[in-house]
Amino acid sequence: MPFGVFRPLLLKDMQKAGIKFKLWLADWFAWINNKMDGDLEKIQKVGEYFIEVWKAAGVKDVEYVFASKSMDSEYWKKVILIAKNTTVSRATRCLTIMGRKEGEMAETAQYFYPMMQCADIFHLDVDITQLGLDQRRAGMLAREVAPKLGWKKPVVVSHHMLMGLEGLKTPEGFEQNKEMDASISSKMSKSKPNTGIFVHDSKEQIKEKISRAYCAPRDIENNPMLDYSKHIIFRAFGTMKITRPAKFGGPVEFESYEKLEKAFRMGELHPMDLKNAVAENIDALVKPVREHFEKGKASKLYEFVKKQKITR
């Protein structure tokens, strides 16, 4: 859901503001990060599948670029120039962008990763980097090296990390800022199946996962349901309807997230009713993507991806 539903919504809003997008399919990065068993061919096929997901989610007018097809000698020159202007300790601090902690790092290849991600920004000649908060350190490194190398300094626009279904987790040390660290440590992640909803989940699966999700009455801080309402449902629909029996207050419609949050904080909205509404709305957004993969070329791609072991 983070990449199949949430990011397309963000991207469309950025496009409304006149921003043009390049979507970088970081196949060599996944290879370094040992995704899909570290098999580059499999990774590239999953890249094709990603493009199909975004098309199904209604993403239009973007340029898709596969990293492996774009990395020429000019690219590698930038990688080296960045590395020459980055101390080893600075590079080490950047390694968290791979979603791993320092103790998990074992291969020198992993040190290439932040240097490459930084080079992407200059190689693609972008004005803005628009990735998740968990990637902010790459953007910050780019801003540090840009003046030294006489390159354009990017504006770093980092989006929210959707909370996992289980709610807030103990911060694992991805960021110095405690709030950011908690947010990154608690994110919905495809490598941790219990934390997420997937674009191929049936309506029943979505309902079942949401019924198990963490949602304590009146708690507005640690609440994945409110998180999805704010960042997905209100962004997509601008409003949220709650259907509930008359004896529990009858149907109600919230015209802003703030009003929904207030009602929940005051105990005027029961977690069960909130969960039902979240499940209905999320399903409405997942449905076109799910159905797109039920036939044709897309279904074959999905079959391939499904067969693979997701390594992390």
Place this chain on the structure above:
Amino acid sequence: MDIESKLELIKSVGEEIITEQELRELLEMKQHPIAYDGFEPSGY
């Protein structure tokens, strides 16, 4: 869309923006700034 509305929209996407002032200058200078988002193809 005027600059203020564009800024509002981008600020709704960016939980953190470094820096807002530079973003404003960019929007004043360019009608269609280029952004990128990167993805590791790693399963569904």
